[in-house]
Amino acid sequence: MTVPAGRVVADRYELSTLIGQGGMGQVWTAYDQRLDRRVAVKLLRPDKVAGQEADELRRRFVRECRVTAQVDHPGLVTVHDAGSEGEELFLVMQYVDGVDLAAHLAGRDPYPWQAAVAVAAQLCAVLSAVHAVPIVHRDLKPRNVMVKQDGTVTVLDLGVASVMDTDTTRLTHTGSPIGSPAYMAPEQAMGGAVGPYTDLYALGVLLHELLSGDVPFSGSTALGVLHRHLYEPPLPVRRTRPEVPEALEALVLRLLAKDPQHRPASAQEVYQELAPMLPARGTTTGEPLDPTRPFLRPHAPWPDRARTPAPQPAPAAPAPPADEKADVARAVDEVKRLLGEGRITQAVDILGAILPTAAQQHGEHSPVVRSLRKQYAATLMDDGQYRRALPELRRLADERATEAGRADPQALRFRYDVAQCLEQLGEPAAALAEYRALLPYYENQYVSGDPELAHDVRRRMGHLLLALGDRPAAHDTLARLLIDVERLRGPGHPMAGEVRRTLQWLGQVRG
Incomplete structure (x- = not known):
C-alpha cells in the first residue's frame, strides 16, 4: 500500500517517517496534532487477505487492541488509540x-x-x-x-x-x-x-x-x-x-x-x-x-539532571523531499505553519532534520544556516528542551562574538539565553557566572547598555544567590536593585513589587 507522508489519520495523527513495512501494513512515526507529541502509528489493510481471512483479521485486530489496552506495565508499550478509517485499521502507540x-x-x-x-x-x-x-x-x-x-x-x-x-x-x-x-x-x-x-x-x-x-x-x-x-x-x-x-x-x-x-x-x-x-x-x-x-541503580533518575551532558544529535525526523534545492524553503514554510498552530515538537524535528541538508547546500556558516540554527535553538527553548538548546546557543554565541565582538547585542542575547537554559536545568552556579559576565555589557551605556535587561539580570542573580544559600549577597543584590528600579521605573512597577516581596520574605525590610 502506498501512504504519503503528511497524511492525517483519524483527523489527528500526521504521518511522518515510514519505519517498518510488511505485506499487509506499515508502521510510521507520527505526530499527535491534538497533544503535540510523537507517536507510532500502525496501518493494516485487511483487504490484502482474501475472503473470510480478512474478516477474521479485523476481528482479531479489534479484540487484541482492546485486550492489550488492559495490560498496565511499564515494560509494555502503551496503546493510545485504535480504530478504522476506510479500508484501513490503525493502531496508535507510545513512541519509544x-x-x-x-x-x-x-x-x-x-x-x-x-x-x-x-x-x-x-x-x-x-x-x-x-x-x-x-x-x-x-x-x-x-x-x-x-x-x-x-x-x-x-x-x-x-x-x-x-x-x-x-x-x-x-x-x-x-x-x-x-x-x-x-x-x-x-x-x-x-x-x-x-x-x-x-x-x-x-x-x-x-x-x-x-x-x-x-x-x-x-x-x-x-x-x-x-x-x-x-x-x-x-x-x-x-x-x-x-x-x-x-x-x-x-x-x-x-x-x-x-x-x-x-x-x-x-x-x-x-x-x-x-x-x-x-x-x-x-x-x-x-x-x-x-x-x-535498572538493577545496578533501581529507580534512579535518568538522565542525571545534575550534569549537562555532551550535545546529543536531533532525533530522526521526516526524510526531506528529493528536490534538495527546494528542501530548505519548504521546510521553513512548514515550520512557520507548525509554529503558528502550536505544534512545536514537530517543528523542532523538522528543523533538526533539515539543518545538515542546508549546511551542505549553503555552507555551514551561511546566513541561511545561521538563521535556521537560531530558529532551531529558539524552538527548542519554546518546547522546554533546554538541554538540547544549550549547546546550540553556546555555539551561536561564540560564532557571533568571533565575528562581531563580545559586546555585539546578538552575541549577548545568545549568552543570555545560555544563562536561562542553565537556570532551567538547575545549575545555579553556572547560570550565575554567565549572568555576572553579561551584566557589565548591559550596564555600560557606551557599549550595549540596556537598563531593563540589566535589571532583569540583576533580579535573576539575586534569586540564584538565594538558591545557592548566600542570603547576605542575595539581599545586597536585590536591595540595590530595588532602589534603581524605583528610581527609573517608579515604586509601582511590577519588578519593584516582586523584589520588595522577596526582601520582605528574607526579613531584611519591613513592608
Missing part, C-alpha cells in the same frame, strides 16, 4: 526512544552475559503481567523488544503486529500459527494450543541468541527451521561461551524443551532463577542503552 534488541545485539560482539540476564529478567516481568490477563504474545523476538536510553526494556507488538509482519509464517489457511519461524515453539509450529509456555520457549530462543550470537535453529526455509525446532536438540551455549554460568545454560535448555511440561512453570519462576545472576547494586558506566542499569 531507543533501539530494538536486534540492533543492540549487533552492536556488541559478544553480548555480555550479564546484559543478557538483565534483558531476560525485565522480559519476565513483562510476560508475567501479560500472562496474568491472560494474553500470549506469540511473537516475542529481538525486533519486538526495545532497549530504551535508560536501559529499561519495552515489549512491542503484543499480538497485533504478528498479523502484519513480513516474518509471519502462515502454514495453512485455517487455524494457521502466528509467529516468526526462528522463535516459534514446537506446539505453535504444529498449530496446537499456545499458552504462556509458548512465550517462554521464545524467551529461551532469544536468550540463546544473546549468549551465542545466533538462534538455536536456522535454515534456508521456514519449514526447515520448524522441523529443527520439532526434532533437533539445541547446542548448549557454553560450547561457544564457556564463561556463561552453568545455571544460565541449564535454564536456557529448560526453556527450549520440546515438551511444554518440561519448561519452567511461569515467567515468575524464570525470573527467580535469573535473580541470583543479576548484577548487584552499584555504580554504572553512565552509558545509555545499558540493560543492567
Whole structure:
C-alpha cells in the first residue's frame, strides 16, 4: 500500500517517517496534532487477505487492541488509540526512544552475559503481567523488544503486529500459527494450543541468541527451521561461551524443551532463577542503552539532571523531499505553519532534520544556516528542551562574538539565553557566572547598555544567590536593585513589587 507522508489519520495523527513495512501494513512515526507529541502509528489493510481471512483479521485486530489496552506495565508499550478509517485499521502507540534488541545485539560482539540476564529478567516481568490477563504474545523476538536510553526494556507488538509482519509464517489457511519461524515453539509450529509456555520457549530462543550470537535453529526455509525446532536438540551455549554460568545454560535448555511440561512453570519462576545472576547494586558506566542499569541503580533518575551532558544529535525526523534545492524553503514554510498552530515538537524535528541538508547546500556558516540554527535553538527553548538548546546557543554565541565582538547585542542575547537554559536545568552556579559576565555589557551605556535587561539580570542573580544559600549577597543584590528600579521605573512597577516581596520574605525590610 502506498501512504504519503503528511497524511492525517483519524483527523489527528500526521504521518511522518515510514519505519517498518510488511505485506499487509506499515508502521510510521507520527505526530499527535491534538497533544503535540510523537507517536507510532500502525496501518493494516485487511483487504490484502482474501475472503473470510480478512474478516477474521479485523476481528482479531479489534479484540487484541482492546485486550492489550488492559495490560498496565511499564515494560509494555502503551496503546493510545485504535480504530478504522476506510479500508484501513490503525493502531496508535507510545513512541519509544531507543533501539530494538536486534540492533543492540549487533552492536556488541559478544553480548555480555550479564546484559543478557538483565534483558531476560525485565522480559519476565513483562510476560508475567501479560500472562496474568491472560494474553500470549506469540511473537516475542529481538525486533519486538526495545532497549530504551535508560536501559529499561519495552515489549512491542503484543499480538497485533504478528498479523502484519513480513516474518509471519502462515502454514495453512485455517487455524494457521502466528509467529516468526526462528522463535516459534514446537506446539505453535504444529498449530496446537499456545499458552504462556509458548512465550517462554521464545524467551529461551532469544536468550540463546544473546549468549551465542545466533538462534538455536536456522535454515534456508521456514519449514526447515520448524522441523529443527520439532526434532533437533539445541547446542548448549557454553560450547561457544564457556564463561556463561552453568545455571544460565541449564535454564536456557529448560526453556527450549520440546515438551511444554518440561519448561519452567511461569515467567515468575524464570525470573527467580535469573535473580541470583543479576548484577548487584552499584555504580554504572553512565552509558545509555545499558540493560543492567535498572538493577545496578533501581529507580534512579535518568538522565542525571545534575550534569549537562555532551550535545546529543536531533532525533530522526521526516526524510526531506528529493528536490534538495527546494528542501530548505519548504521546510521553513512548514515550520512557520507548525509554529503558528502550536505544534512545536514537530517543528523542532523538522528543523533538526533539515539543518545538515542546508549546511551542505549553503555552507555551514551561511546566513541561511545561521538563521535556521537560531530558529532551531529558539524552538527548542519554546518546547522546554533546554538541554538540547544549550549547546546550540553556546555555539551561536561564540560564532557571533568571533565575528562581531563580545559586546555585539546578538552575541549577548545568545549568552543570555545560555544563562536561562542553565537556570532551567538547575545549575545555579553556572547560570550565575554567565549572568555576572553579561551584566557589565548591559550596564555600560557606551557599549550595549540596556537598563531593563540589566535589571532583569540583576533580579535573576539575586534569586540564584538565594538558591545557592548566600542570603547576605542575595539581599545586597536585590536591595540595590530595588532602589534603581524605583528610581527609573517608579515604586509601582511590577519588578519593584516582586523584589520588595522577596526582601520582605528574607526579613531584611519591613513592608
